[in-house]
Amino acid sequence: MSLIEPHGGKLVDREARGAERESLLRAAAAMPELTLNAREESDLELIAQGALSPLEGFMGEGDYLLVRDQKRLANGLAWTIPVTLSTTEHERAKLKIGDDVALRSRDGRLLAALHLAEIFKYDKQLEAERVYQTIEDKHPGVKALYAQGEYLLGGQVTVVDLPRRHEFAPHRRSPRELRTLFAERGWRSVVAFQTRNPVHRAHEYIQKCALETVDGLLLHPIVGETKSDDIPAPVRLRAYEVIIEHYYPQSRTQLAVLPAAMRYAGPREAIFHAIIRQNYGCSHFIVGRDHAGVGNYYGTYDAQLIFGYFDPGELKITPMFFDNTFYCRRCDGMASLKTCPHDQSQHVSLSGTRVREMLSQGEIPPVEFTRPEVAQVLIDGLRHMTAAA
């Protein structure tokens, strides 16, 4: 038995190497140019390395409309989030179909060539309504969508340089690298845990419950663009290293960063996150309550229920659903709403706001809530942030 196959059967590779890369670098000087925003840079990196297989570039209109309206690509494969490149009316005037367009990072580096196949207008409000289930610009994903240009550019990309390669370098692993690593370790089944938050006892419990039934655990935090009030990625990463060092079996745990940008599209993003993890070689994916949600835009279990939209076999990766978990004094252990019969007064649970408050005052939350080693990293990290501000 080997690892799960990528979505669509083949791991995409859009990175140019050797002579192809050299000639593209030379040709780029004469190409029209576009500067990518943070989210587009993240998407480009994911496309380049196959994390978004079978996508080989930014979506054309056929894929875009079907994804928006029916949660599928034009070829019928499940897909829930538009992966698009927008441009303004003004910039569009410089481009024509068939062009190679130089895509640059915000700091001016040449990242890739877009082989421009389509230019099309799109309905932002309809995308907001279907993908985010709200047209309110208070929603961070909708706000970003409304800020985009009026046109979308579709076409394959060929990448000459990945964005921000140096950040978190030791933990940056492409789908190919992780697949090799899993195979070397003899893991056939791997469960991925998606997170943009530090790991507290509740998450640790869920991960370990899942690990009881598979060969390996991939702790796969997102380090692309997140909301400004999320804990900064370098601090979170240190906290993951520390909790793994003290509380996880090294031989069954792998930490890697996912350079994706959060869209906060709730249920649709849960499917997107699952497909991405399949491409990284994971057979299972943990979906908790309110996965990738924000505010009160989605129902608590919507991100789990959406998996029922697809026919069996459409998604090869197996979701593992978890309810809210906590330490219960009466059970004398970690438990969930599913497994603990006691009322809330027995549960040790703290709101995110309260935890943040305690940490910023240098206070270590109860050991039933968070590991002291993790709390210390977060306290130091927040102190450092305040000092820098």
Ligand SMILES: [Zn+2]
């Ligand atoms: Zn209990």
